[in-house]
Amino acid sequence: MPSFPSHRPRRLRRSETIRSLVRETSLLPSDLILPLFVVPGEGVRRPVASMAGVEQTSADELLRDAEEALRLGIGGVLLFGIPEHKDEAGSSGYGGDNIVSRAVRRIKAELPGLLVMTDVCLCEYTSHGHCGVIRDGDVDNDATVPLLARMAVAHAAAGADVVAPSDMMDGRVGAIRKALDDAGHTETAILSYAAKYASAFYGPFRDVAESAPTFGDRRTAQMDPGNVLEALREARLDVDEGADILMVKPALAYLDVIHRVKAETGYPVCAYHVSGEYAMIVAAAERGWIDGDRAQVEALTAIKRAGADMVISYYARQFARRSGG
DSSP: OOOSOSOOGGGGGSSHHHHHHHOSSOOOGGGEEEEEEEOSSSSOEEEOTTSTTOEEEOHHHHHHHHHHHHHTTOOEEEEEEOOSOOBTTOGGGTSTTOHHHHHHHHHHHHOTTSOEEEEEOSTTTBTTOOSSOEETTEEOHHHHHHHHHHHHHHHHHHTOSEEEEOSOOTTHHHHHHHHHHHTTOTTOEEEEEEEEBOOGGGHHHHHHTTOOOSSSOSTTTSBOTTOSHHHHHHHHHHHHHTOSEEEEESSGGGHHHHHHHHHHHOSOEEEEEOHHHHHHHHHHHHTTSSOHHHHHHHHHHHHHHHTOSEEEETTHHHHHHHTTO
16 A cells, blocks of 8 residues: 555646646736727826826827737737817717727737727716716716717727727627628627626726716616626626627626636636736735735736636736746
8 A cells, every 4th residue: 555645736846847737727928918098199108106017108109018018929908098188978989080099090000910909988088987978967878879889880990809898888789799790890809898897996997097987986887796697697698799708897806707707608708807906916015015926927817717718907018028028
């Protein structure tokens, strides 16, 4: 009889070489999507105090970041726009010459091989900071959906590979799919924010995107944190309406939702490691409480292990550089 213990799991942990051979979940730069924030002007590179390493950039500077993302092997970029002027209807977001479309055209002219995703939502463009047209103190779902469809078509016409509606309006995926197809953009994919929760972890993003609501909150549109069956219903509705990829946002506090959406739909799942999740790790690392780089990688690995096929991450470039890109 073999001496106790007969099974020694530590045999497979003795070196990084053997650990990497038996690793069940691997994280690669190509699994990550880098968010970028474009502002008017030229030569603008404006750091954001609440998000170390994240900046608002003009299109020329954004192009430099996109070039680096492509060189590092990052899976793609996700563009958000901060316009010069805002109004109650967010009209600067869906005109043909909107700030995101201009950035997309610039990237595609120089970097045609880079996957470009665009955020489709009105919150960055409205004077009140909500995700649609306000009627009687709340967002009017049905008045907002056509404007989102116009924005998606404008982005696709500029060359966006994927449009990502993040507004959580009912029926917007179907309206966007029809508008894209009617305009001849049948190959443009839709990454639907299917399960977007009313989370406390969005604060730093609202700083960089300048999209904080001036009154109230977004709980009538975004999901209650206690619900997972609702997330599955939302995901199935978006699939039926034509979504190609499903989003769960945030990620770390909703790993169970990521797992269930992936397991029960079989569709590609994207998870957003949101600003607050990222910024908490950065802040703890700055105080010397944790190893920030290891913690970021551990968090991203957990998101993939839960079932995400791709992760939107503010840490994408740092990870890719550390990986030898």
